[in-house]
Amino acid sequence: MTAVVEVENVTRVFAAARSSVTALDDVSLSVAPGEFVSLIGPSGCGKSTLLRLIADLDEPTSGTVSVFGKTARRARLDQDYGIAFQQAGLLPWRTVAANIGLPLELHKVPASARKSRVAELLALVGLEEFAGHYPDQLSGGMQQRVAIARALAEKPRLLLMDEPFGALDEMTRERMQTELVRLCAETGAAVVFVTHSIPEAVFLSDRVVVMTPRPGRVTRVIEVRLGPASDRGERLRESADFYATVTAVREALHGDGASLPVGVETR
Numbered sequence: 001m002t003a004v005v006e007v008e009n010v011t012r013v014f015a016a017a018r019s020s021v022t023a024l025d026d027v028s029l030s031v032a033p034g035e036f037v038s039l040i041g042p043s044g045c046g047k048s049t050l051l052r053l054i055a056d057l058d059e060p061t062s063g064t065v066s067v068f069g070k071t072a073r074r075a076r077l078d079q080d081y082g083i084a085f086q087q088a089g090l091l092p093w094r095t096v097a098a099n100i101g102l103p104l105e106l107h108k109v110p111a112s113a114r115k116s117r118v119a120e121l122l123a124l125v126g127l128e129e130f131a132g133h134y135p136d137q138l139s140g141g142m143q144q145r146v147a148i149a150r151a152l153a154e155k156p157r158l159l160l161m162d163e164p165f166g167a168l169d170e171m172t173r174e175r176m177q178t179e180l181v182r183l184c185a186e187t188g189a190a191v192v193f194v195t196h197s198i199p200e201a202v203f204l205s206d207r208v209v210v211m212t213p214r215p216g217r218v219t220r221v222i223e224v225r226l227g228p229a230s231d232r233g234e235r236l237r238e239s240a241d242f243y244a245t246v247t248a249v250r251e252a253l254h255g256d257g258a259s260l261p262v263g264v265e266t267r
């Protein structure tokens with residue numbers, strides 16, 4: 001089975017006149033179809049750099065990145081995935097509805113199908129009343145929700161998301177997490193998801209990849225065994241298994257994995 005994302009021995013050095021930063025050092029990562037993988041680690045450990053390399057917004061100093069078995073460049077040109085990054089990246093001259101519908105327009109989806117899909121997405125992110133607004137009339141969190149709706153517009157087989165829920169209030173954030181899990185289960189989409197939140201990573205993921213900075217490396221990979229995505233509802237957040245996995249990720253982040261709870265595997 002072809003991996004959706006294959007990162008092999010990737011190093012990214014940002015060279016400057018006096019010093020250079022090794023943002024990623026010999027990082028490898030493989031994401032299977034339908035798999036949800038979160039990248040977590042302290043600020044500056046290279047999470048965003050890794051995602052940018054996968055999205056072909058930057059190039060590795062050495063090593064290779066492939067997406068759906070193609071070069072990262074080819075996959076970007078073919079628009080094989082949806083992207084939702086920290087900055088919403090909306091087009092200011094387009095309304096909310098027109099921003100969300102943009103990928104559908106680019107792929108020449110007929111107007112009637114486009115309209116109904118945009119209505120569905122507006123409901124999903126709770127912005128039905130703002131369809132005709134422009135981005136600068138929305139709060140940061142609302143803009144972020146528009147960007148997420150746009151990323152989901154074409155039910156992509158891969159989503160690349162960098163702190164997409166960072167600007168949201170806690171209630172909306174949890175709702176969006178539940179929706180994202182449900183959508184991925186429905187569409188079979190794989191996701192590479194950057195976050196600073198341990199509970200968020202655990203709730204969403206099949207695997208949590210723990211990174212450390214200077215140089216940016218993958219130090220641990222924690223398999224999350226919390227049952228199928230379709231069962232990940234609100235009750236999961238209060239379960240003992242959930243807490244145990246959160247603890248395991250926290251310990252891995254602090255470099256203390258000596259006593260892992262039962263049922264949590266690392267490799």
Ligand SMILES: Nc1ncnc2c1ncn2[C@@H]1O[C@H](COP(=O)(O)OP(=O)(O)OP(=O)(O)O)[C@@H](O)[C@H]1O
Nearest residue numbers: 014021022023041042043044045046047048049050
């Ligand atoms: N364009 C760039 N030029 C120079 N250095 C860069 C560039 N982009 C990233 N870096 C450096 O690479 C390292 C990794 O940065 P990156 O943004 O990937 O980290 P991160 O884990 O996503 O951090 P955060 O959690 O704060 O968003 C940092 O030391 C950063 O300063």
